[in-house]
Amino acid sequence: MSSIAERLQGVRATLPKGITLVAVSKYHSEEEIGEAYAAGQRDFGENHAQELARKAQTLPNDIRWHFIGHLQTNKVKLIMPYVSLIHAVDSWHLLSEINKQALRLERNVDVLLQLHVAEEETKFGLTPDEYDELLSQQPWRELSAVRIRGVMAMATHTDDEAQIAEEFEKVDTIFKQSKANHFADMPHFDLRSYGMSDDYPIALRHGSNIVRIGTAIFGPRQYQKTSE
Numbered sequence: 001m002s003s004i005a006e007r008l009q010g011v012r013a014t015l016p017k018g019i020t021l022v023a024v025s026k027y028h029s030e031e032e033i034g035e036a037y038a039a040g041q042r043d044f045g046e047n048h049a050q051e052l053a054r055k056a057q058t059l060p061n062d063i064r065w066h067f068i069g070h071l072q073t074n075k076v077k078l079i080m081p082y083v084s085l086i087h088a089v090d091s092w093h094l095l096s097e098i099n100k101q102a103l104r105l106e107r108n109v110d111v112l113l114q115l116h117v118a119e120e121e122t123k124f125g126l127t128p129d130e131y132d133e134l135l136s137q138q139p140w141r142e143l144s145a146v147r148i149r150g151v152m153a154m155a156t157h158t159d160d161e162a163q164i165a166e167e168f169e170k171v172d173t174i175f176k177q178s179k180a181n182h183f184a185d186m187p188h189f190d191l192r193s194y195g196m197s198d199d200y201p202i203a204l205r206h207g208s209n210i211v212r213i214g215t216a217i218f219g220p221r222q223y224q225k226t227s228e
């Protein structure tokens with residue numbers, strides 16, 4: 001069996017220059033994260049607030065923690081001291097709360113808006129219309145501690161590669177349109193987070209520059225490991 005360091009190397013070898021690899025470490029132990037860290041990995045992704053806070057307190061300070069899951073407003077406070085990029089913001093309410101908690105800690109925070117393009121009903125995220133509405137109708141420019149850096153999305157879980165490609169292409173198009181319409185004066189609006197273990201090669205062909213990869217690096221997750 002290959003080690004975490006070997007699998008990490010294997011994934012890295014498939015990524016073009018300029019692509020950020022977020023190693024998704026949810027449900028994996030501090031020890032496993034330590035192995036990836038020792039192999040040079042610094043960006044890690046978590047989707048539970050308590051788990052991120054716990055790991056951030058024990059692991060090295062130069063790790064960049066990505067919150068990639070659905071974030072409840074009452075959990076923003078918990079991750080704010082540690083988080084580097086919040087990927088899945090999908091409401092004005094959440095965006096305002098993130099700004100409020102960042103101001104409280106006198107820090108700035110980067111976020112992505114999550115787009116819902118998959119077929120599944122259960123996936124979170126803004127529909128393209130809701131996304132447009134948020135950007136054209138809400139006073140997000142007044143949130144002084146928050147920078148909207150780009151978009152995040154998940155494709156439908158399917159073997160149909162054409163469908164996945166179509167969904168990622170849609171995200172790419174929406175990203176470019178909104179960049180022209182709302183962020184023309186903001187070069188920092190430059191991040192596209194899509195692609196996971198099974199579909200990241202397709203995501204990279206459709207404009208992604210951040211991939212979030214768990215299983216291909218850490219192996220299968222053991223959900224019973226944590227009580228969250």
Ligand SMILES: *Cc1c(COP(=O)(O)O)cnc(C)c1O
Pocket residue numbers: 024026047068069154195196197198212213214215216
């Ligand atoms: C778990 C998770 C991933 C990683 O999934 P893998 O299939 O293990 O690579 C990526 N993005 C999000 C939002 C996740 O929750």
